[in-house]
Amino acid sequence: MEKPLISIVIPTINRYGDLQNTLNDLQKQSVREYEVLIIDQTDEKDFCSIHFPQTKHLHKTFKSASKARNIGLLEAQAPIVLFLDDDVIIETPYFLKNHIRHYEDMSVSGVSGAILNTDRKWNTHLPQRASHPYLGWIYTPRNYHKPLRISDGGAGNLSVRKEWAIGVGGMDEHYEKGAYREESDFCIRFTNKYGKLIYDPEAVLIHIGNPKGGIRSWKTGQGIIHAPHHMFGAWYFMFRNLPWFVWPEYSWLTVRRFILHKKLLKNFYLFPKAIYWFGLNFLKAMCKSINKPLFISTITHKQ
Structure with a gap:
């Protein structure tokens, strides 16, 4: 095959049915x-080899969407890199x-x-x-019906110029697993340097949002309490990327998402546990933000 026009990067964990579709x-x-x-982070015991045309299947033992x-x-061999989720439906033949x-x-x-549901x-x-x-960007819906210029795009349907993405360091690998705001962190840095x-x-797709596998592999509290790495990601993003004068509004939005949501309010007995993890990850993120980001130019990728 000639050099591709576009390289499609799909991180995955134990979702072979969705991935095949x-x-x-x-x-x-x-x-x-x-x-x-395909950057496959499935455990060795559940790993299945995938053979598709024009597809390279890499098995890694870490668990990190950012690192993947x-x-x-x-x-990537192409000058354009498209990040996709593993559980999507693409109905139009003109998507690429x-x-x-x-x-x-x-x-x-x-x-x-x-990105449609x-x-x-x-x-x-x-x-x-x-x-x-x-x-x-927080208030801009991912399923808006008209074209826009935006600062943040969901990494389940996002293409970028490869060299420009590497130029801003790629994804920050301090975001663990599939942490909340990891793609926003990248997009804000990327668009600040290269434009919106x-x-x-x-360029539309449907996101299935499979409740098993992928970034949903680490639910806690019967799925009512958000996973700690998502809490960390929310706060780490704030400390790393936002000016202090917008912290109050961003913090309120974060509290609403992680603490004041309907499922947790209906199961009030889980409130102390949620508050504990929320506060702990606030402190963890504040401390981690003092360190240098783990950008693509400062790391060596190993299994």
């Missing part, structure tokens, strides 16, 4: 000049084309595609807070 959908794309890099994406960046076409403009840094509903409302200079992403609703 995703690979089948990629086989139906109008663009044929692509490669797939960094490996994909380094291994709708990413690639934007890169004809050499000033374009990256493309964030629309399985109900396939679009959001036609853009909140006023979406224009906030520092936090607008194009949000293209025509």
Whole structure:
């Protein structure tokens, strides 16, 4: 095969059924000049070898979505790298084309595609807070129906220029497992240096959100309490990326997500445990943010 136009990086953990369906959908794309890099972190006892055309299957023993994406960046042969989740449905044969076409403009840094839930509903409302200079990306829906320029895209449907992504250090590997805000951390650094992403609703996929495997492999408290590494990620992102004067608003949004959500409020007996982990990971993130980030240029990738 000639050098691919686009390299597709898919981190995965024990989701072979979903992954195979995703690979089948990629086989139906109008663009044929692509490669797939699967960074598989499934335990050895559950590991299955995957054989698909144009696909390279790498088995790693660590558990880190950020590190997996960094490996994909380094291994990619194409100038454009597309990050995908392993549990997605791609219904349009022009999905890859709708990413690639934007890169004809050499000033374009990256493309964030629309991410729909399985109900396939679009959001036609853009909140006023979406224009906030520092936090607008939080209020911008991933399923908005019109094109935008945005600062943050979900890593389940995000393409970037390879060399530019490496130029900002790739993903910060201080984000453990599949931690909350890991892709936001990358996107904010990336767009601050190279300009905002194009949000293209025509580069659309459906995210299944399989409750088992992937980043949902570490649930706690019957799935009611968010996993500690997500709490860490939320606070670490704040300390690392946001100016102090927006911390109150961001902190309130974080408390609402992790503590004041319906499931936890209905199971109040779990409240002390949730508060303990929330506070502990606040302190952990504050301490960790003093250290240098674990960027792609400062690490050696080993199993």
